[in-house]
Amino acid sequence: MSGPLIAFYVISLCILGCAVLMLSFRKVIYMALAIGGVFVGCAAIYLLLGAEFVGVAQILIYAGAITILMMFAIMLTNHEATEPPFQWNARNVASAVGCILLGILILLVIRSTPWPQPDTSVDVNGGNSNPVAIGMALFKQYAIPFELVSLLLIVALVGAVILAQHRKEDE
Amino acid sequence: MAGGAPFPIPTGSVLALAAILFCIGLYGALTKRNLIIVLVSIELMLNAANINLVAFSKLSDKPSLNGQIFSLFTITVAAAEIAVGLALLLAIFRLRKTSEVKDLDVHKW
Amino acid sequence: MVAYAWLVPLLPLVAYIFLLCLGRRAPEGIVTGVSVVLTFLSFLVSVAVFRAVGSNPDQVAAYTFHWLTVGSRSISVGFEVTHLNALMLVVVTLVSTLVLLFSKGYMHHDDRFAVFYQYLNLFVFSMLALVISPNFLQLYIFWEMVGLCSYLLVGFWYFKPEAALAAKKSFIVTRIGDVGLFAGIILLFLASGSFDYNTIFVAAAAHKLTLGWISGQALVTLTAILIFVGAIGKSAQFPLHVWLPDAMEGPTPVSALIHAATMVAAGVYLVARAYPLFQASPAALTTVAWIGGITALLGALIALTQRDIKRVIAYSTISQLGYMMMALGVGAYAYGVFHLMTHAFFKALLFLAAGSVIHAVHTQDLFEMGGLHKKLPLTTWTFLAGALALAGIVPFAGFWSKDDIMSATLQSGHTVLYVFALVAAFCTAFYIFRVFFLTFTGEPRNPAKYENAHEGGWVMNLPLVVLAVLATVGGFFNTPLNGNGLEKYLLADGAVGVTYSENVPLMALSVVIALLGILLAAILYWRPLVKPERLARGFGFLYQLSYRKFFFDEIYGAVVVGGGKVMAAIVDGVDRYIVDAIVKLVGRVVYYLGLGLKYTQTGQVQTYGVVAGFGLFIILAIAMYRVGGVF
Numbered sequence: 001m002s003g004p005l006i007a008f009y010v011i012s013l014c015i016l017g018c019a020v021l022m023l024s025f026r027k028v029i030y031m032a033l034a035i036g037g038v039f040v041g042c043a044a045i046y047l048l049l050g051a052e053f054v055g056v057a058q059i060l061i062y063a064g065a066i067t068i069l070m071m072f073a074i075m076l077t078n079h080e081a082t083e084p085p086f087q088w089n090a091r092n093v094a095s096a097v098g099c100i101l102l103g104i105l106i107l108l109v110i111r112s113t114p115w116p117q118p119d120t121s122v123d124v125n126g127g128n129s130n131p132v133a134i135g136m137a138l139f140k141q142y143a144i145p146f147e148l149v150s151l152l153l154i155v156a157l158v159g160a161v162i163l164a165q166h167r168k169e170d171e
Numbered sequence: 172m173a174g175g176a177p178f179p180i181p182t183g184s185v186l187a188l189a190a191i192l193f194c195i196g197l198y199g200a201l202t203k204r205n206l207i208i209v210l211v212s213i214e215l216m217l218n219a220a221n222i223n224l225v226a227f228s229k230l231s232d233k234p235s236l237n238g239q240i241f242s243l244f245t246i247t248v249a250a251a252e253i254a255v256g257l258a259l260l261l262a263i264f265r266l267r268k269t270s271e272v273k274d275l276d277v278h279k280w
Numbered sequence: 281m282v283a284y285a286w287l288v289p290l291l292p293l294v295a296y297i298f299l300l301c302l303g304r305r306a307p308e309g310i311v312t313g314v315s316v317v318l319t320f321l322s323f324l325v326s327v328a329v330f331r332a333v334g335s336n337p338d339q340v341a342a343y344t345f346h347w348l349t350v351g352s353r354s355i356s357v358g359f360e361v362t363h364l365n366a367l368m369l370v371v372v373t374l375v376s377t378l379v380l381l382f383s384k385g386y387m388h389h390d391d392r393f394a395v396f397y398q399y400l401n402l403f404v405f406s407m408l409a410l411v412i413s414p415n416f417l418q419l420y421i422f423w424e425m426v427g428l429c430s431y432l433l434v435g436f437w438y439f440k441p442e443a444a445l446a447a448k449k450s451f452i453v454t455r456i457g458d459v460g461l462f463a464g465i466i467l468l469f470l471a472s473g474s475f476d477y478n479t480i481f482v483a484a485a486a487h488k489l490t491l492g493w494i495s496g497q498a499l500v501t502l503t504a505i506l507i508f509v510g511a512i513g514k515s516a517q518f519p520l521h522v523w524l525p526d527a528m529e530g531p532t533p534v535s536a537l538i539h540a541a542t543m544v545a546a547g548v549y550l551v552a553r554a555y556p557l558f559q560a561s562p563a564a565l566t567t568v569a570w571i572g573g574i575t576a577l578l579g580a581l582i583a584l585t586q587r588d589i590k591r592v593i594a595y596s597t598i599s600q601l602g603y604m605m606m607a608l609g610v611g612a613y614a615y616g617v618f619h620l621m622t623h624a625f626f627k628a629l630l631f632l633a634a635g636s637v638i639h640a641v642h643t644q645d646l647f648e649m650g651g652l653h654k655k656l657p658l659t660t661w662t663f664l665a666g667a668l669a670l671a672g673i674v675p676f677a678g679f680w681s682k683d684d685i686m687s688a689t690l691q692s693g694h695t696v697l698y699v700f701a702l703v704a705a706f707c708t709a710f711y712i713f714r715v716f717f718l719t720f721t722g723e724p725r726n727p728a729k730y731e732n733a734h735e736g737g738w739v740m741n742l743p744l745v746v747l748a749v750l751a752t753v754g755g756f757f758n759t760p761l762n763g764n765g766l767e768k769y770l771l772a773d774g775a776v777g778v779t780y781s782e783n784v785p786l787m788a789l790s791v792v793i794a795l796l797g798i799l800l801a802a803i804l805y806w807r808p809l810v811k812p813e814r815l816a817r818g819f820g821f822l823y824q825l826s827y828r829k830f831f832f833d834e835i836y837g838a839v840v841v842g843g844g845k846v847m848a849a850i851v852d853g854v855d856r857y858i859v860d861a862i863v864k865l866v867g868r869v870v871y872y873l874g875l876g877l878k879y880t881q882t883g884q885v886q887t888y889g890v891v892a893g894f895g896l897f898i899i900l901a902i903a904m905y906r907v908g909g910v911f
Contacts, residue, residue, distance in 0.1 A: 005180055016195070019195045028205050031208055038218065042218050045222055051225045058221075062246070066253050077207070077261070078269075091890055092202050095198055095886075095893070098893045099893070101897055102893065103191060105901060105904065119231075120177070124236050125236070130239075134239060137240055138243075153250070155251075156252075156254050161258070164257075164258040201886050272885060280882075
């Protein structure tokens with residue numbers, strides 16, 4: 001049991017715990033907080049796997065921006081809303097059974113697949129620090145996808161503003 | 172054959188974590204009544220996919236940055252998605268005074 | 281010079297495009313100026329080409345370019361110059377120039393003046409391109425384009441229901457002929473592997489045209505007759521002549537250009553151009569001769585009694601085209617083409633003069649005119665020149681060409697056809713002078729209209745004068761006096777057609793016949809010794825037969841249209857009770873299926889998600905099961 005492995009299991013437990021908590025909370029606002037825990041845990045996993053930049057971005061965007069955005073949305077709508085406890089109706093049972101079956105199937109597949117031995121001798125960052133390597137890749141190899149994504153963000157931004165603004169005829 | 176010291180975290184464990192997270196997210200998306208929580212659950216599923224991407228960027232026999240780059244794109248698209256999704260949610264709430272999924276059934280027969 | 285012959289059709293096309301760019305509101309002066317100048321330039325080029333070909337027969341050539349490859353067969357486009365089409369180019373461009381000028385006066389103040397000129401220029405381009413085509417495919421394309429222009433121009437005043445109907449009728453009736461032509465062209469292509477005239481004619485002469493299912497000789501006859509069917513439609517020959525009189529609903533310059541001088545002559549041109557093919561089949565030639573003879577007689581008989589000045593001339597055109605076909609049919613190739621040329625001049629003249637009259641009195645009914653020679657002296661004299669040419673009086677143009685045809689008919693042994701032609705010649709002289717006397721002499725029958733009559737100004741007079749001169753002297757291109765110049769010119773293309781010697785007694789006979797016709801017209805309509813009405817009553821049924829155009833419209837109405845309606849009713853029944861029933865059955869089944877399935881559409885996204893998730897699971901499970909080693 002090495003240090004990183006122990007850390008991984010602890011973090012995994014935290015993530016899954018937060019996720020299950022999110023499912024079991026009643027109040028919507030608590031759920032949003034629980035999801036924040038999941039996001040932070042994921043960021044920790046990334047750091048463990050050597051993806052520093054992605055980990056930090058994960059914290060900034062998910063744990064920071066998106067969670068806060070969710071909070072806002074909840075506050076702007078029905079912030080008193082609560083989820084009812086589990087109801088034994090057909091759909092919920094079917095969902096539960098389906099998700100469990102799917103999970104078991106995937107786990108079985110993972111178990112039966114012979115995973116290659118990771119090649120730890122290769123430095124994916126090519127001697128640079130991780131952010132520098134990612135920057136190089138983004139602006140050289142992935143320049144066009146990068147620009148397209150920026151376009152997508154702009155469109156999403158404008159679209160969100162237009163969708164969310166008050167209009168006279170809505171009154 | 173891969174060289175260097177063996178990485179301490181086994182591949183299967185990371186993938187199993189992602190799989191469980193994905194199924195939790197799926198369950199949430201299918202059963203939760205509040206539209207915001209459904210969106211949140213979808214984010215959970217996206218995160219599960221991201222874990223896989225980052226894991227393979229490190230834990231394959233040919234490690235490369237591509238997985239990390241791809242997960243960055245996923246994060247960006249997810250951000251855009253959540254922004255539009257929440258804007259839609261607000262608009263719907265203003266019109267229908269509800270944020271529950273079961274009330275949004277205009278496509279019912 | 282010959283290598284520049286492509287300029288001839290190009291210039292009117294340029295005019296067309298230019299006018300198109302100018303738009304509908306372009307000033308009349310500019311529109312006319314551009315059209316007339318460019319067409320006149322094209323006339324000058326044509327004359328140069330004509331002279332070049334005449335002085336040096338080796339100039340005759342086809343200029344073709346590879347266009348596309350169909351299977352293993354190559355299709356080319358381009359242009360060619362032969363003696364025949366060099367002559368056609370000159371005739372078409374000359375008449376076009378004059379008609380374009382004349383239209384300035386006739387169409388003055390029409391709302392769609394510029395559009396009219398656009399159509400006319402497009403027509404001139406298409407016609408010239410048709411003439412200059414080196415293969416059947418290209419010819420067919422422009423053949424359809426002149427048909428389209430004819431449709432547009434006949435229906436130019438489309439707000440008049442008769443004009444719209446006439447346009448439709450002319451298009452549909454000629455279309456019947458076009459189907460024949462198209463079938464003929466396709467058969468020739470299948471048999472010879474080429475659309476080119478020369479390739480086909482060489483193959484026909486060498487008896488190399490063969491298809492599996494038909495003997496060589498029968499194939500030649502079949503294709504020749506199919507091509508002739510196209511000519512029947514376009515040149516308004518019996519039994520497809522019914523569209524031409526109705527086409528007179530178009531503006532009169534159109535009638536002069538398209539329905540007298542050029543497009544209707546395209547049928548004659550087609551037969552002349554495909555002459556080697558017809559020569560390879562005596563049966564086809566005999567058919568051409570008989571159809572031509574019958575048409576000549578029929579047209580002349582109907583023209584005797586019509587009241588509408590343009591319709592008389594239209595039936596006259598049908599009759600004269602019949603003469604040309606007859607000439608080609610009896611082997612007198614050069615005479616047929618010669619008559620085509622002279623007819624283009626004097627018939628365009630007659631139409632334009634009639635147009636001048638209509639322009640002056642605003643009616644087409646002969647019995648509302650009368651005494652117009654005082655008001656329209658120039659029109660009177662030019663019309664007289666045209667009438668004399670048409671009647672075939674020495675030395676006017678029609679005399680030379682028509683008598684060549686008649687003596688050729690007799691000498692080739694077609695005595696019955698000669699009699700037809702002679703009777704038709706008598707009728708021709710009678711009906712055209714009936715028009716002349718009713719229009720220009722005697723007392724005005726409609727004083728109000730008479731008072732306002734006036735000549736149309738120089739733009740209308742100049743074409744009349746030029747054409748009158750040509751109608752008077754145009755025959756001298758081909759007389760014994762100049763050694764039959766045109767005949768030698770045309771026959772220089774090769775051994776097409778036969779020549780016949782002049783026969784002075786026959787000439788004298790036909791002149792006497794024509795004079796008798798004029799005399800009869802004079803005693804009926806000029807200095808009435810006998811009242812025409814009494815004569816009409818005396819002939820009773822025969823008069824009605826002619827006045828009602830031998831009931832062709834009624835017969836076609838009953839047989840073709842009625843038959844079409846019965847067919848349509850049958851097809852309609854099949855469609856309604858069999859095809860529709862099947863379609864409706866399919867629709868019903870799907871409808872009730874949908875009615876049942878709609879209850880699955882709850883509108884709940886999450887329910888759909890559950891179903892989709894199960895589907896995903898099942899597919900994955902199956903895939904994993906087939907891969908094996910998982911469970």
